[in-house]
Amino acid sequence: MAASSRFTTNLLTSSGFPPIFVTRIRPSSGEQTNTSTDESDATCPKGTSFDDVTQEELDEYVKEINNRPRKVLGWSTPAEVFHELCSKGAIT
Numbered sequence: 162m163a164a165s166s167r168f169t170t171n172l173l174t175s176s177g178f179p180p181i182f183v184t185r186i187r188p189s190s191g192e193q194t195n196t197s198t199d200e201s202d203a204t205c206p207k208g209t210s211f212d213d214v215t216q217e218e219l220d221e222y223v224k225e226i227n228n229r230p231r232k233v234l235g236w237s238t239p240a241e242v243f244h245e246l247c248s249k250g251a252i253t
Contacts, residue, residue: 205222227240234242246252 211219227243228238230236230238237245243252
């Protein structure tokens with residue numbers, strides 16, 4: 162078994178959920194692009210200096226990301242899924 166197959170199998174058995182690997186898709190392929198990466202690039206473009214960013218600004222950015230619904234999560238937010246997993250004991 163290839164290392165990547167063992168890794169995927171271990172993730173599935175340890176969490177009970179299949180792993181999700183996000184990759185960028187070329188727009189020319191006719192498939193949906195990864196908008197979450199595009200949105201974070203717009204907020205924090207490559208080369209952004211975080212020297213002048215306050216903790217409050219970072220907290221707001223994290224809150225925005227974790228409360229944005231995702232198609233891959235059935236239009237739930239990452240925060241909702243996290244809290245659901247915690248309540249089921251899947252994450253301790």
